[in-house]
Amino acid sequence: MQVKEHYENHLASFYSWMLGDLESKSTAFKDFLVDNGIEPNNTKVAIDLGAGNGIQSIALKELGFEVTAVDFNQQLLDELQSNLKGVGINIELLNIRNVLKFKDLKPELIICCGDTITHLENKEQIKNIIEDAKDILLDNGNLVLTFRDYSNELNDSQRFIPVKSSTDRILTCILEYGTEKVKVTDLLHEKIKGEWTQKVSSYEKVRVSPNEIVGFLEKSGLEIKFNEPINRIQTIIARKTAYNNGYS
Numbered sequence: 001m002q003v004k005e006h007y008e009n010h011l012a013s014f015y016s017w018m019l020g021d022l023e024s025k026s027t028a029f030k031d032f033l034v035d036n037g038i039e040p041n042n043t044k045v046a047i048d049l050g051a052g053n054g055i056q057s058i059a060l061k062e063l064g065f066e067v068t069a070v071d072f073n074q075q076l077l078d079e080l081q082s083n084l085k086g087v088g089i090n091i092e093l094l095n096i097r098n099v100l101k102f103k104d105l106k107p108e109l110i111i112c113c114g115d116t117i118t119h120l121e122n123k124e125q126i127k128n129i130i131e132d133a134k135d136i137l138l139d140n141g142n143l144v145l146t147f148r149d150y151s152n153e154l155n156d157s158q159r160f161i162p163v164k165s166s167t168d169r170i171l172t173c174i175l176e177y178g179t180e181k182v183k184v185t186d187l188l189h190e191k192i193k194g195e196w197t198q199k200v201s202s203y204e205k206v207r208v209s210p211n212e213i214v215g216f217l218e219k220s221g222l223e224i225k226f227n228e229p230i231n232r233i234q235t236i237i238a239r240k241t242a243y244n245n246g247y248s
């Protein structure tokens with residue numbers, strides 16, 4: 001199944017439950033940005049690629065950015081809208097590969113968080129979106145990427161990952177490794193009217209390592225400012241400097 005269909009037919013219905021408390025996660029992201037010196041400075045425009053239910057978008061808005069939230073799933077964007085509580089954010093139903101559409105906004109910050117970047121079809125598309133983001137960023141603007149590192153295979157029972165459980169839901173993720181992709185199966189057991197039901201859907205993610213992502217960023221002319229795993233999610237901040245853009 002294609003990733004868009006997987007979200008529409010399966011994952012979007014329990015995505016927010018899976019992520020947990022929106023307020024605490026949004027606050028943690030805001031603190032991370034502040035700790036790394038990322039706050040509104042020039043145009044104050046930020047683009048959130050793969051915004052989902054708004055964890056990062058809300059943090060950006062609270063910091064004072066003018067935010068455009070982009071996602072391909074209408075249900076999650078509707079949830080984002082309901083989570084705003086009157087806070088104004090521009091919402092776009094769009095594939096994140098169309099980032100060049102936002103060139104005229106002159107963003108000083110572009111983020112692509114969660115595991116969104118591995119949802120693309122291959123490493124070439126990842127490289128292309130990095131290059132496009134760099135092209136539309138202002139000088140001294142930042143690109144923030146977070147993603148899971150699937151380059152090292154999990155074996156045997158390690159491939160079965162208990163994601164979250166509650167009194168009426170149990171979510172397990174199962175990984176199957178190919179050469180360039182990892183097949184991800186989201187297995188949801190849900191109690192409905194006292195009876196447990198099973199819902200299963202699979203899709204593929206790109207197996208890309210942090211070193212490969214750093215290579216794409218540096219080749220595009222971006223300078224790596226931060227590159228560490230946070231809660232098992234690789235997190236990278238890359239900056240577009242005037243020097244790397246060919247200016248003195």
